[in-house]
Amino acid sequence: MGALSIRNVKKSFGNTHILKGIDLEIEKGQFLILVGPSGCGKSTLLNMIAGLDDITSGEIAIGDRVVNKLSPKDRDIAMVFQSYALYPNMTVRKNIAFGLDIRKVPKPEQEEIIARVAKTLQIEHLLDRKPMQLSGGQRQRVAMGRALARNPTLFLFDEPLSNLDAKLRVEMRSEIKLLHQRLGTTIVYVTHDQIEAMTLGDRIAVMKDGEVRQFGSPQQIYDAPADLYVAGFIGSPSMNFIPVQLREEDGHAVVELDNGRAVQKVRLSPISDSQRAFVGKQVVLGIRPEQLTDPESAHSEHGNLQTLQATVAITEPTGPDTLVTVTFNGIKTVARCHPRAAGAPGQQVELTLDPTKALLFDPTSEKRLA
Amino acid sequence: MTASRQGAPGFSLSRLADVILPKLVLAPTVLACLVGFYVFIGWTAWLSFTESRLLPRYEWAGFVQYVELFGNERWWGAMQNLGIFGGLFILVSLALGLLMAVLLDQKIRFEGAIRTLYLYPMALSFIVTGTAWKWILNPGLGLEKMAHDWGFTGVTFDWIINPDFAIYTVVIAGVWQSSGFVMALFLAGLRGVDDSIIKAAQMDGASLPTIYTRIIIPSLRPVFLSAFMILAHIAVKSFDLVMALTGGGPGFATDLPSIFMYQHGFTRGQLGLGAASAMMMLFTACAVVMPLLYSELRRERRG
Ligand SMILES: Nc1ncnc2c1ncn2[C@@H]1O[C@H](COP(=O)(O)OP(=O)(O)O)[C@@H](O)[C@H]1O
Ligand SMILES: [Mg+2]
Numbered sequence: 001m002g003a004l005s006i007r008n009v010k011k012s013f014g015n016t017h018i019l020k021g022i023d024l025e026i027e028k029g030q031f032l033i034l035v036g037p038s039g040c041g042k043s044t045l046l047n048m049i050a051g052l053d054d055i056t057s058g059e060i061a062i063g064d065r066v067v068n069k070l071s072p073k074d075r076d077i078a079m080v081f082q083s084y085a086l087y088p089n090m091t092v093r094k095n096i097a098f099g100l101d102i103r104k105v106p107k108p109e110q111e112e113i114i115a116r117v118a119k120t121l122q123i124e125h126l127l128d129r130k131p132m133q134l135s136g137g138q139r140q141r142v143a144m145g146r147a148l149a150r151n152p153t154l155f156l157f158d159e160p161l162s163n164l165d166a167k168l169r170v171e172m173r174s175e176i177k178l179l180h181q182r183l184g185t186t187i188v189y190v191t192h193d194q195i196e197a198m199t200l201g202d203r204i205a206v207m208k209d210g211e212v213r214q215f216g217s218p219q220q221i222y223d224a225p226a227d228l229y230v231a232g233f234i235g236s237p238s239m240n241f242i243p244v245q246l247r248e249e250d251g252h253a254v255v256e257l258d259n260g261r262a263v264q265k266v267r268l269s270p271i272s273d274s275q276r277a278f279v280g281k282q283v284v285l286g287i288r289p290e291q292l293t294d295p296e297s298a299h300s301e302h303g304n305l306q307t308l309q310a311t312v313a314i315t316e317p318t319g320p321d322t323l324v325t326v327t328f329n330g331i332k333t334v335a336r337c338h339p340r341a342a343g344a345p346g347q348q349v350e351l352t353l354d355p356t357k358a359l360l361f362d363p364t365s366e367k368r369l370a
Numbered sequence: 371m372t373a374s375r376q377g378a379p380g381f382s383l384s385r386l387a388d389v390i391l392p393k394l395v396l397a398p399t400v401l402a403c404l405v406g407f408y409v410f411i412g413w414t415a416w417l418s419f420t421e422s423r424l425l426p427r428y429e430w431a432g433f434v435q436y437v438e439l440f441g442n443e444r445w446w447g448a449m450q451n452l453g454i455f456g457g458l459f460i461l462v463s464l465a466l467g468l469l470m471a472v473l474l475d476q477k478i479r480f481e482g483a484i485r486t487l488y489l490y491p492m493a494l495s496f497i498v499t500g501t502a503w504k505w506i507l508n509p510g511l512g513l514e515k516m517a518h519d520w521g522f523t524g525v526t527f528d529w530i531i532n533p534d535f536a537i538y539t540v541v542i543a544g545v546w547q548s549s550g551f552v553m554a555l556f557l558a559g560l561r562g563v564d565d566s567i568i569k570a571a572q573m574d575g576a577s578l579p580t581i582y583t584r585i586i587i588p589s590l591r592p593v594f595l596s597a598f599m600i601l602a603h604i605a606v607k608s609f610d611l612v613m614a615l616t617g618g619g620p621g622f623a624t625d626l627p628s629i630f631m632y633q634h635g636f637t638r639g640q641l642g643l644g645a646a647s648a649m650m651m652l653f654t655a656c657a658v659v660m661p662l663l664y665s666e667l668r669r670e671r672r673g
Contacts, residue, residue, distance in 0.1 A: 052569050073575035085566035089588040098584075099574035146570075 009058030036207030294341030467552025500614025
């Protein structure tokens with residue numbers, strides 16, 4: 001029995017079906033990320049876990065209790081909101097104490113909890129201020145403090161960092177991670193930012209249009225995305241998708257890449273059964289930019305790197321690497337190269353591709369051909 | 371060459387326009403405000419220190435009018451009525467307005483229609499309100515007669531002709547007219563409250579009444595202040611409502627300082643006394659409003 005189980009949960013507002021059957025399960029202490037574009041139903045799902053929205057059908061269990069019918073206060077959860085949702089008329093101290101007060105925690109104990117939480121989040125000096133007098137980052141801390149004070153079995157975060165500036169966001173991100181490691185509480189965390197998802201999560205559910213497209217560990221989702229959508233959503237810059245015709249040679253999948261001057265044959269991994277069904281047909285080749293690089297930076301556990309020639313269209317230095325845009329089969333393709341090996345627009349460069357990391361997708365169903 | 375030409379006279383001319391134009395545009399308003407407000411306040415103040423009767427006279431007479439005013443029983447009756455009317459009118463309008471706003475905030479159906487309905491009385495002038503309520507409350511015409519016609523002959527509702535209760539009929543009519551507007555103010559305030567604050571309070575375990583009493587209503591403090599100011603000034607300047615409803619009667623039972631001032635100043639040839647009572651009304655209003663404004667401004671400056 002997991003810490004949180006979501007079984008075939010659906011949500012409709014009238015005739016619009018927002019969630020179309022969600023199944024998720026996580027263990028105690030895990031950090032679950034719900035990631036997906038705006039409007040895909042992440043907040044709706046989170047609100048249903050919290051008990052703020054009712055469930056159209058399906059079942060949500062926290063621990064071994066089905067909570068469908070329980071009101072938010074009886075679910076033993078705490079939530080941090082995107083807009084922080086601090087009580088504007090109360091000081092930080094009262095904000096943190098409010099939930100304890102309602103639960104009739106004795107005053108001395110309240111004081112103790114407030115002191116502990118304030119120390120953890122370094123907001124001791126802010127306790128007597130009103131939310132109006134705090135900066136965004138400070139409000140964020142107070143909102144987390146309010147959630148921490150209750151010491152719940154489950155924390156819910158709804159895009160808690162999206163109102164912060166970039167630098168603060170990175171700082172708070174690692175603080176949340178640290179906090180999770182220290183407290184070991186189960187967390188469900190909603191974000192639309194795939195970097196946040198990758199860095200924070202133990203388990204990631206990639207959502208789109210009210211469905212979970214893939215549920216797995218960050219590495220699984222990165223290395224073996226279930227479909228084109230997940231492959232393109234996770235990773236920055238995104239994966240290159242190149243239309244190719246699939247062939248088979250000596251048990252290996254083989255595709256051809258045309259750089260505009262010459263057609264180059266690329267030998268991929270040994271062909272699988274699901275891929276064999278597409279021999280002679282159009283498929284989509286998926287390559288992440290870092291798997292397409294200059295020979296000097298290239299490395300492979302298997303050794304059989306493939307070399308490709310290409311003409312540089314644009315170079316975009318990022319500092320440690322330079323993103324080099326080239327063209328294969330008429331599609332702009334990004335390679336991540338060492339700045340010294342990036343070349344200049346118009347120049348011919350040599351790139352290497354790790355064939356074991358290249359993925360193939362069915363262009364119609366968009367599923368990955370495993 | 372061009373630079374120097376632009377730099378010298380043209381530049382200063384446009385600068386001059388920049389400085390003068392806004393003042394020129396604002397001048398009529400400022401002037402009207404100065405004359406209509408402060409000049410007449412000054413004039414009234416001056417008259418209150420003279421022995422003016424039917425016509426203004428400008429010889430200094432010291433505090434005679436104030437002495438007479440403070441010795442005038444009718445004046446104190448009017449002030450007492452203002453206290454009862456103003457206090458109840460403000461309190462009931464605030465309470466009723468807030469209650470209606472909270473109820474209307476529960477995402478009910480026909481909200482738009484109900485809101486408009488509540489707001490309609492505000493569109494009427496106090497004369498109309500006063501006249502309508504005079505009929506409604508008239509024992510021989512309105513509610514009491516209706517009750518009698520329906521067979522409830524024991525019902526008596528004659529507050530409007532009862533000197534001990536007439537002032538409360540003014541409160542009823544005033545509240546009827548203004549509480550819809552107060553409701554609109556509060557509703558706007560309630561709608562401004564972030565939804566997730568309510569969700570957060572629910573997660574904290576607070577019930578809906580607790581959420582309202584401990585979080586939402588306290589955060590409406592600025593709305594309370596605005597509503598209070600508006601209601602207070604309506605109460606102090608109330609004149610037409612009472613004139614239409616009871617004419618200040620029966621006897622002087624619903625007399626208000628504004629009526630006192632009007633009658634002495636303009637119909638009884640006691641201009642000096644009227645001016646003195648007008649000044650006392652001004653001071654009363656200032657005494658109520660100034661501390662509030664001052665404390666609110668200080669709060670804001672502190673952040
Ligand atoms: N109360 C509601 N009534 C109708 N549609 C709603 C309601 N709440 C949310 N939606 C719709 O549900 C979808 C998912 O919303 P939400 O869960 O907030 O998305 P997000 O993933 O950005 O958090 C959106 O298309 C939104 O318009
Ligand atoms: Mg959302």
